[in-house]
Amino acid sequence: MRVGILTGGGDCPGLNAVIRAVTRKGIVNHGFDILGIKNGWLGLIEGKIYPLDLNSISGILPRGGTILGTSRTNPFRVEDGVGKIFSHIEKFEIDAVIAIGGEDTLGVAKKLSDKGLRCVGVPKTIDNDLSGTDYTFGFDTAVSVVAEALDRLHTTAEAHHRVMVVEVMGRHAGWIAVEGGLAGGADIILIPEFPFDLNEICAQILKRRERGKLFSIVVAAEGAKPQDASLITQTSERDAFGHVRLGGIGNMIAREIEMRTGIDTRVTVLGHIQRGGSPTAFDRILATRYGIAAIDLVKDEKFGLMVGLKGNRIVAVPLEEALAEPKTVDADLYDMAKVFFG
Numbered sequence: 001m002r003v004g005i006l007t008g009g010g011d012c013p014g015l016n017a018v019i020r021a022v023t024r025k026g027i028v029n030h031g032f033d034i035l036g037i038k039n040g041w042l043g044l045i046e047g048k049i050y051p052l053d054l055n056s057i058s059g060i061l062p063r064g065g066t067i068l069g070t071s072r073t074n075p076f077r078v079e080d081g082v083g084k085i086f087s088h089i090e091k092f093e094i095d096a097v098i099a100i101g102g103e104d105t106l107g108v109a110k111k112l113s114d115k116g117l118r119c120v121g122v123p124k125t126i127d128n129d130l131s132g133t134d135y136t137f138g139f140d141t142a143v144s145v146v147a148e149a150l151d152r153l154h155t156t157a158e159a160h161h162r163v164m165v166v167e168v169m170g171r172h173a174g175w176i177a178v179e180g181g182l183a184g185g186a187d188i189i190l191i192p193e194f195p196f197d198l199n200e201i202c203a204q205i206l207k208r209r210e211r212g213k214l215f216s217i218v219v220a221a222e223g224a225k226p227q228d229a230s231l232i233t234q235t236s237e238r239d240a241f242g243h244v245r246l247g248g249i250g251n252m253i254a255r256e257i258e259m260r261t262g263i264d265t266r267v268t269v270l271g272h273i274q275r276g277g278s279p280t281a282f283d284r285i286l287a288t289r290y291g292i293a294a295i296d297l298v299k300d301e302k303f304g305l306m307v308g309l310k311g312n313r314i315v316a317v318p319l320e321e322a323l324a325e326p327k328t329v330d331a332d333l334y335d336m337a338k339v340f341f342g
Contacts, residue, residue: 002033003298004049004089005098007066008040008073008105012124012138013279014287015066018100020057021291027054030299035094040101041108042073044085049092062278075108085112096298100124102136103323106306110319113304120297121306121319122290126274129173132322133308137287142169142274143180149270150184150217157215163205163257163265167250169274170221172326176274178337181219188216188341190253192223193328198253202260204342209263218257220249289314 005022007015019036026032036056038048060067075081089097096118099109102125109119123130128139146168157164166186170176174191181189188204190196205216250267258265279287286309293307293314305316 001030001095001298002035002093003096003098003295004035004037004044004092004094005052005068006037006040006043006100007068007070007124008099008101008108009070009124010072010102010126011065011070011275012126013064013141013275013277014137014283015068015070015100015124016057016060016063017279017284017287018122018124018137018291018294019052019067020060021288022098022295023052023057024054025292026295026298030295032295032298035092036068037097039069040071040073040105041075041081041085042071043068044088044097045073045075045078045081046084047088047091049088049094061284064275064277064279072104074104076111082112082115086115086117089117096120096303098122098294098298102127102130103326106130106319107323110304110323113319118298118301118303120294120303121322122294123306123308123322126176127170127173128175129171129326129328130322131324131327132306132317134311135286135309137283137290138275138279139175140282140286141277141280142176143183144280145274145277146176146180146219146270147183149268149273150180150186150219153217153268154185154215157217160264161214163216163218163254163261163263165218165220165250165254165257165265165267167220167222167267167269167271169270171223173328174221174224174334175329177219177221177224178329178333182337182340184217184219185340186217186219188218189334189337190218190220190224190249191329191334192221192225194334195225195227197227198256198260201253202257205257205263206261208342218253220253222249224249
């Protein structure tokens with residue numbers, strides 16, 4: 001059997017661990033030919049496909065990014081994109097495709113599966129917002145980066161008696177903000193699921209000062225928004241999947257806090273730092289387990305599925321279930337985080 005593997009969407013720590021696991025078990029245990037597809041779905045459109053062997057995956061476990069490259073290509077918005085994909089599937093005699101990605105990449109996988117492509121999905125997003133799995137790989141690394149950043153910002157905030165606003169990733173779901181904020185001792189955490197009141201935030205900061213705590217750390221997910229307001233965006237342009245580029249909520253919050261309280265306020269936007277670097281041990285192991293499970297599904301000819309984590313077990317769920325709706329932060333977890341606000 002000839003199996004193609006691709007990585008789509010934003011890069012993420014742990015991608016190479018999946019590629020390594022799929023290639024290793026596919027070749028050694030199942031006797032498959034493994035083909036690397038360059039730059040996500042774009043590689044299948046352009047026919048940029050090459051063999052992977054055991055030497056190809058040597059030493060890639062601790063590396064961030066992806067040796068296959070990635071893109072945010074939507075073949076359904078490319079002229080004859082779907083036709084070219086199936087043409088190259090036939091040309092390279094690919095029997096199945098393992099697609100590693102988030103909502104957009106796996107959404108394409110689902111549509112192509114409905115058209116006859118034999119594929120298996122692997123959940124990848126640092127936002128941890130895919131249904132059908134308790135955790136996506138890359139999330140633990142992102143949370144660790146946020147926690148370390150907050151540890152460092154605490155010292156300068158305390159020295160200068162400032163409010164520090166930290167903007168983190170999280171378009172639809174605030175998992176990184178909540179767990180990173182909890183781990184890093186944030187005083188206020190703002191997430192997309194629960195619109196915030198700026199007057200309440202300022203009151204909490206001032207109350208903290210009255211207690212003698214002369215600095216505050218505010219963590220805001222990029223998709224957080226004030227009550228009765230829309231998302232803060234960098235541009236009105238949309239990508240191939242219809243998403244606007246978020247960014248700027250941290251600056252808006254900092255400006256309002258300083259204007260309303262008179263307290264010196266600074267902003268740190270972590271941005272792509274959260275995506276980069278070496279994956280944590282947890283993400284390396286989770287990504288490896290996903291890769292092994294994905295190639296085993298191919299071996300068993302079980303397609304149209306996504307591997308996932310339930311408790312400590314690896315499971316397989318239908319792609320439509322994984323894509324039904326974003327997995328958002330529940331009220332109980334956010335209420336627990338609010339215990340430490342102010």
